[in-house]
Amino acid sequence: MNQPQTNHSDFENSELLLYIRFLRKWWWLLLLSCIVCGAVGYTIADYAPRIYQASTTLIVGRPIQDTDVLSREEVDSRDSLAQNYAALAVRQPVLEATVAALDLNVNWRELQNKISIQIPESTQLLEITAEGASPAEAERIANEVALRLIQLSPSAAGNVPQNDAQFVEERLQILRAKIETGQEKLIELENTFSNNIQGLGNRQLEIDELEQLLTQWDQIYSGLLQARNQDRTLNQLHVFAAAEAEPNPVWPNKIMLATFAGLLGLLATTGILILHRLTDGALRSNHDVERRAGLHVLGSVGLRGANKLREDYLIVGGRIQFEIGSQNLKTLLVTSSTAEEGKSHVVENLAIDMARSGYRTVLINADWHTTNSHDAFQILPNNQGLADLLIKVNSSLKEYLRQTSHTNLWLLVSGRRLASSKRLLNSARMQAIIDEAEQIFDLVIINTEPALTSADATVLSRYADGAILVVQHEKTETNTVRQAVQTLQQAHVNLIGGVYNQPNFKRIKRGHFADLFTSRSIQEAASAKK
Numbered sequence: 001m002n003q004p005q006t007n008h009s010d011f012e013n014s015e016l017l018l019y020i021r022f023l024r025k026w027w028w029l030l031l032l033s034c035i036v037c038g039a040v041g042y043t044i045a046d047y048a049p050r051i052y053q054a055s056t057t058l059i060v061g062r063p064i065q066d067t068d069v070l071s072r073e074e075v076d077s078r079d080s081l082a083q084n085y086a087a088l089a090v091r092q093p094v095l096e097a098t099v100a101a102l103d104l105n106v107n108w109r110e111l112q113n114k115i116s117i118q119i120p121e122s123t124q125l126l127e128i129t130a131e132g133a134s135p136a137e138a139e140r141i142a143n144e145v146a147l148r149l150i151q152l153s154p155s156a157a158g159n160v161p162q163n164d165a166q167f168v169e170e171r172l173q174i175l176r177a178k179i180e181t182g183q184e185k186l187i188e189l190e191n192t193f194s195n196n197i198q199g200l201g202n203r204q205l206e207i208d209e210l211e212q213l214l215t216q217w218d219q220i221y222s223g224l225l226q227a228r229n230q231d232r233t234l235n236q237l238h239v240f241a242a243a244e245a246e247p248n249p250v251w252p253n254k255i256m257l258a259t260f261a262g263l264l265g266l267l268a269t270t271g272i273l274i275l276h277r278l279t280d281g282a283l284r285s286n287h288d289v290e291r292r293a294g295l296h297v298l299g300s301v302g303l304r305g306a307n308k309l310r311e312d313y314l315i316v317g318g319r320i321q322f323e324i325g326s327q328n329l330k331t332l333l334v335t336s337s338t339a340e341e342g343k344s345h346v347v348e349n350l351a352i353d354m355a356r357s358g359y360r361t362v363l364i365n366a367d368w369h370t371t372n373s374h375d376a377f378q379i380l381p382n383n384q385g386l387a388d389l390l391i392k393v394n395s396s397l398k399e400y401l402r403q404t405s406h407t408n409l410w411l412l413v414s415g416r417r418l419a420s421s422k423r424l425l426n427s428a429r430m431q432a433i434i435d436e437a438e439q440i441f442d443l444v445i446i447n448t449e450p451a452l453t454s455a456d457a458t459v460l461s462r463y464a465d466g467a468i469l470v471v472q473h474e475k476t477e478t479n480t481v482r483q484a485v486q487t488l489q490q491a492h493v494n495l496i497g498g499v500y501n502q503p504n505f506k507r508i509k510r511g512h513f514a515d516l517f518t519s520r521s522i523q524e525a526a527s528a529k530k
Contacts (some may be wrong), residue, residue, distance in 0.1 A: 041261025043356035054138035054245035142243035294330035302502035317353035333464035355409035385415025
């Protein structure tokens with residue numbers, strides 16, 4: 001027995017693509033929400049308070065004009081000082097002094113949110129950026145914060161640490177005096193050494209000791225002098241560029257705000273649509289049918305368009321053939337949950353597929369609300385069919401069979417409408433008709449009324465070896481399918497699965513459906529869809 005064919009539409013019906021298709025259906029609403037929200041955001045920007053920015057740039061350490069090359073230790077010290085000044089700029093003392101000096105209507109914590117500090121990499125610059133309600137206010141705040149930092153540095157008068165500086169200066173003066181005195185004494189010793197040759201050894205020793213002392217004093221003096229000058233240059237702040245605000249505000253940015261609002265509207269609408277899709281109960285894929293309704297799906301038809309419809313039915317037909325062979329099925333019942341789910345369309349084309357697969361097939365139309373199967377197969381009239389066969393107990397099935405234009409396929413039309421179809425269908429006469437059909441044909445397919453709108457489906461299920469439930473895309477709801485499945489199961493029906501149907505061909509005459517498996521009809525279906 002052949003295994004069922006693989007449905008190539010499984011990937012096309014994956015959850016992601018199904019959601020994409022669903023959102024594409026509402027593209028106009030998504031576009032409209034994006035445009036409307038973007039326009040609202042653009043309009044709000046006209047009424048939003050303006051924010052301006054200005055930046056003051058400071059130099060940490062030696063001025064740029066200083067040509068001396070810094071050592072690695074000096075560079076590290078300068079970078080550390082820059083980090084410290086950046087931290088001080090947003091601390092309470094500096095900001096409170098700024099608020100007081102400019103008489104701002106904010107506290108220091110609120111001002112802290114309007115100040116940002118940046119240290120450009122591999123530079124000795126410190127950038128202080130401030131926000132204000134006007135360009136002038138932003139400039140004043142940036143300049144004032146910079147001024148407060150400068151006042152904390154040794155650059156400002158009175159900020160030099162007096163005790164340390166005084167100690168260094170005193171040591172320098174003492175060393176300078178010692179060096180001067182020592183040099184005078186050295187000259188005197190040298191003069192004495194040249195005029196008096198007595199005691200030459202002792203004087204030479206004294207001269208050598210004095211020269212060593214002078215050398216040590218010179219080194220100490222140079223070190224102290226260099227340290228004093230270095231401390232004064234590395235720890236200084238100078239204004240490199242005063243604040244100058246841009247004439248255009250940094251906020252609100254109309255384009256940015258409109259774009260953000262448009263994207264927000266798009267995301268919100270997408271979320272609402274997806275939430276509605278998840279909660280409205282409609283089934284939109286064969287995965288939904290299996291996961292939410294608990295019905296095994298034999299395949300889906302019509303979702304990929306007219307040009308793929310023949311392939312869809314071949315796949316579903318192949319899976320039905322597998323069930324027929326594995327369960328030894330002879331009679332199949334095809335129904336739906338409610339009316340207008342494309343059941344007749346599906347059963348007619350499944351009958352064609354079975355016949356073309358070599359099964360000698362008869363399609364019995366027991367749905368008196370859909371009496372136009374004869375139109376689909378271009379068989380007229382419809383006045384002699386199953387209803388007449390049930391009433392005329394001495395008649396034979398062969399008298400009412402109509403052979404279609406498809407090889408191996410016969411049709412028993414519904415005939416006239418019955419007033420008490422349930423009683424006649426639940427009779428020995430109906431059993432005899434089914435028995436006769438099973439003797440003549442390899443496969444008997446019964447098209448019955450929907451399971452939830454008529455009892456005919458459950459009545460006829462007693463004659464069937466298996467049943468198929470047709471589910472329509474985006475129309476049939478989850479609870480409806482569950483009720484139909486429960487109804488059939490209570491009648492002990494062998495429900496072999498469902499067919500997920502998307503009738504995309506509402507503008508096509510039903511007569512074209514029966515000839516679906518010819519290239520002419522596929523082309524007509526595609527043209528009608530366009």
